[in-house]
Amino acid sequence: MAVCATAVVLVRDPLRQAMVASIYGLVLGVLFFVFEAPDVALSQTAVGAVALPLMILLALAKVRGGEE
Amino acid sequence: MSFLPYAVAVWVMGVGLYGIVTSRDLLHLVICLSVMQSASYLLLLSIGYVDHAQAPIYADVPLGTRAVDPVVQALTLTDVVVGTTVTALLLALAVQAHKRYGTLDPRELRPGRERADG
């Protein structure tokens, strides 16, 4: 958990960071499931592992494209 | 063990803040902000956890089975939505800022900087 969060922060390249963040979202989701919180786990997985990284990737695609 | 989840939450918060302060890229900064916010999910759920208890869902278990606190879960759900929306809004700001100024380095994006060279 803590290692994963640290990794998200320390990865400086946004593209890789988006991937790590997605894994982090998934790990959090699993942890919440262990914490007997399936409702939260479900929304954390849907949002943290799918929707948010997707938005980050789209934003990144936009930004990277402008630099080329 | 009984203190570990709390300590992890504090660590995650600290790491997130560190990332925000040292960030050189707005997208990176926004992700760090959401990492920091995840500390509050962790803290809330840890507070409401009960040893050897069920999830607060009585679909398959008889009423009266010991279950963890449903309130913190509801609060965390709200918090997840709030965190997501703020992140989305910030991402939009970052994208637009990049479009306008061609950079994502927060050190170069300084609004109304007070110029001392008066």
Next chain:
Amino acid sequence: MSDRVRLSVFGVSLAGLMGLLLWALTGLPDFGHYAGPYGYILNRIAVPERSTTDVVTAVNFDYRGFDTLAEEFILFAAVVGVASILRKLRRERTRAPDDDAAGRHVPETSLTVRVAGLGLVAPTILVGLYIVAHGQLTPGGGFQGGVILATALLLIYLSADYMTMRAVGPVALIELAEGLGGAAFVVIGLSGLVAGGAFFQNWLGKGTVGDLLSAGTIPLSNAAVGLAVTGGFVFMLSEFLQQTLTRRQVRRRRGRSA
């Protein structure tokens, strides 16, 4: 502040703040020994009084339904905010006059991916609807289901193309869903005031525990939230998507003139 000064000031302060937090957390009950009473009371009364089996949903849409209303409008404000921030700059229009008129000109997606993607759309929508509808019974509800429904629409984009997605979910319709969902949730709250004397009073019959239409207004609220969340997320994601596409055309244009 120079980087070095900033980092050292920050390091010392952060250590202080984390120390304070750890000190505070020692005052909590040990992990795994939540003391109550709020949650325990709700665990006891929610099932008999509200005919829900998922107490978390009962908290979100009944006991603390007003929080969820505000939360829904946070999402609403963010969606409106994203739309307003990402609206076209005037300069931008002159650079790319036909930005959303033409389709995509990117490498073709392979047929296998398309078929697989489209094949996934229907099941995903089904799962999303199921999660929205069973909010008061099993884990999930309007929000979770809404996000899943929104990703289903995104799948259409990935496997077909942007224009198809816009055709399935035109802007006006998405905005309508978003506004309608939000408005319906407010109206449910107001109806409680009219019928029962308190905002969000759950005044409908509670039905039998475990039924799809049990728990009074909770399934209605779930549906309203599901609608608003689907609309909201589709809107946000497609706004970002559109940004990406606009860029492509701007670049293309520049390339030609160079």
Next chain:
Amino acid sequence: MDELAPIAVAVPLLVAAALVGGALFVPRRVVDVASLLASLACCVLCALVLSDTRDGTLVHWFGGWTPRNGVALGISFAIDGFGAGLALFASALFVAAFLFSWRYFVVVGPLYHALMLVFLAAMLGFSFTGDLFNLFVFFELLSVAAYALVAYDIEEEGPLQGALNFAVTNTIGAFLILTGIALLYGRTGALNMAQIGEALAGGEADGLVVVAFTLMAVGFFVKAAVVPFHFWLADAYSVAPTPVCLLLSAAMSELGLYALARVYWTVFSDVLGSEEALQTILLVAGTLTALVGALMCFGQRHLKRMLAFATVSHVGLFLIGFGLLSPAGLAGVALFIVADGLIKAALFVSVGAVQHLFGSVDELRLFGRGRRLRITGPLVVLCGLAVAALPPFGPWVGKSLVDEAARAAGAGWVTPVFVVASVLTGAAVLRAAARVFGGIGPREDPSVVGAPAPDEVDPEFDYPHNRVPRTMTAPALALAAGGLFIGFVPGLRESVERAAERFVDRAGYADTVLRGEAPREVAAAAASPGVLDVVLGAVSVAGALALAWLALAPARPGLHRIGVVAGAGLGRLRALHTGYVGDYVTWLVAGAALLGGLFAVTLTT
């Protein structure tokens, strides 16, 4: 009539949802009218609620979940005179803002109106709520709407960065508040403020309680922009569309302090250790904020940024009033907030009118161009005098009441702070008014920021316009009139004092909320300003006029040198306002650690 409060929150939300739902079909004027009507409806509803709070706190339990055995099951609105008054004040400001927006924007979609309406609903919910987590949710709603509104003018130079700094710092603030709430929930198992207060009262103030208080104080200080958490404010306020500025500056910062006062007196007042220590810490923080804000204000030529720093300075004065921790101080602050907020709103509207005519908000570039504005010019001068505490106008009444409460509490040393802050902020406004509307003084000024404010021109529109539209003059006049003459409303001071007495009565609040007991009777003394206050007011006005004159005096070498030295001195202070979000977050964390350390040492029992 407690049902009216949730309706007041629901109406703007419903209209906002309808506007967005029909975004493509609704014409502009319909959107304008609908928003204006919604805010008017809120005004009426809040006024009715306010008149009902005369006898004590109104409680509305959502979902009909009244407490069982003193345990709250649902969320409650617990509305007292201050909450309802603030809600009415906010609604009235929104009416003015919508009226002003009528001609301010050339092109505006329903998105802007929807955001404004959500912003309004958030302010109302924030003022009414009696539940800690609900307070947090409305805090976030307020913030998200505000971030989006600040960034609304994407065509201009600064809004994006201003909104980014605003959003990052305030999100961290909100996170700290939530952490504090989580700590309290872990301890008491409750979210209702009255119930938490009951559970903590008389107990031990250990690390958990003190740190929870620290975290919430820091979070609300960020929103209220108390030094050193204030950096984001000027960046955001100076770039937001002017109607939004008016709301941010007159209502949002104040809501931050209101929330802290509310939380203090419902949750913490009977548990924290040494009240004197807390008082001293808050007074020092207030003084620092008032002085830093006033100095920065005087060194600006960007008119909106000038008013933004005036806001910071006044927040410091409000914090001093709250920091006295007495009902008398609180009553004074309440009046002061309303009077000062209305005056500041009038000033923002006037700046907006100037901007509408000339496309600039820069004091030096606008030199003499406002000469023919027969209404706006004198109005700004009058407001400038009121800011400098000219008796017998509203801000002077508020300041005097706080000042008297301070002397009664043995903290007479804050009087000079009030005078200095009034002199500097008043002088800044008067100097700018003289330059813009009178064409007086030199066209150069060594004591202000070097770089000019960016033009705020709507490129689709021809400049200059010929006259100020009535939809701008009318709100300016109405706001100014309200702020100037509020002290003369009969019976107002007594009602405010009664509300203040109730506000600080934690046990009485808990009885009403948790057990439905009838509110207790409270007495009010109806304090009024004395001779000393008139003298102090006269001194600050004279000081402000003198300072403005000095700044405008014909360039003599001696004076010029003073200006250069002052400019250099201010430059040091200015250099701290870097605009870099990393610096701001560093300040935030440092301030939090410092405040937490001080509280830990003094408030633990």
